[in-house]
Amino acid sequence: MMTPVERHAARARAVAEAVDRIRQIETRDGVHRDSLAAMKAVLIELAGRTELFPIEDFPPPGPEIARNNALYRLSEDADHRFALYAQRSQGGTDTPAHDHTTWAIIVGVDGDELNRLYVHEAGGVRKTGEQVVGRGTGIAFMPDDLHSIHIPPQTPVLNFHMYGLALEQLHGRRYYRPATHDWAHFPASEGIRDLPAPAARSGA
Numbered sequence: 001m002m003t004p005v006e007r008h009a010a011r012a013r014a015v016a017e018a019v020d021r022i023r024q025i026e027t028r029d030g031v032h033r034d035s036l037a038a039m040k041a042v043l044i045e046l047a048g049r050t051e052l053f054p055i056e057d058f059p060p061p062g063p064e065i066a067r068n069n070a071l072y073r074l075s076e077d078a079d080h081r082f083a084l085y086a087q088r089s090q091g092g093t094d095t096p097a098h099d100h101t102t103w104a105i106i107v108g109v110d111g112d113e114l115n116r117l118y119v120h121e122a123g124g125v126r127k128t129g130e131q132v133v134g135r136g137t138g139i140a141f142m143p144d145d146l147h148s149i150h151i152p153p154q155t156p157v158l159n160f161h162m163y164g165l166a167l168e169q170l171h172g173r174r175y176y177r178p179a180t181h182d183w184a185h186f187p188a189s190e191g192i193r194d195l196p197a198p199a200a201r202s203g204a
């Protein structure tokens with residue numbers, strides 16, 4: 001049984017190793033569906049180290065925060081590329097269809113997240129399918145691909161979200177508004193936290 005301090009250190013090493021491999025895949029192969037599938041496989045392998053990612057290590061936002069999910073930064077290069085986050089959701093999520101303007105990969109760690117997939121059609125979107133992302137599975141998106149995310153209320157979910165560029169740098173992500181049949185921009189994300197290092201004596 002690892003202590004929280006040992007787990008924190010082992011997790012950092014495993015994350016660094018996985019991001020290294022993903023960086024190498026992109027550098028060598030570029031960005032297309034096959035290379036994203038190879039990157040996704042690396043993240044699925046990382047998620048498989050369940051002893052390093054207990055959901056309790058990623059607390060949901062407290063009641064004072066309006067949003068129902070918390071994003072923890074696990075890795076990000078100095079130039080903001082290759083950003084890996086752990087997203088902890090409490091459920092009750094329904095996003096509009098949106099793109100990312102960079103490549104994006106979601107891999108399940110604990111709990112299920114429903115992804116609906118769309119293509120552009122006649123100025124709007126047409127749903128083409130859906131896929132549940134849960135433990136040991138994932139989904140990858142090219143920069144222009146569209147999806148929406150759905151989690152029922154009161155459903156704890158932990159998953160990895162990785163992007164070619166950090167979420168704080170993404171100012172052009174578009175989402176579709178069915179009511180007005182038009183597109184709007186997401187503001188760049190904020191409120192992303194670093195995972196706090198556990199105290200050396202945590203009482204465990």
Ligand SMILES: [Fe+2]
Pocket residue numbers: 098099100104147
């Ligand atoms: Fe997304």
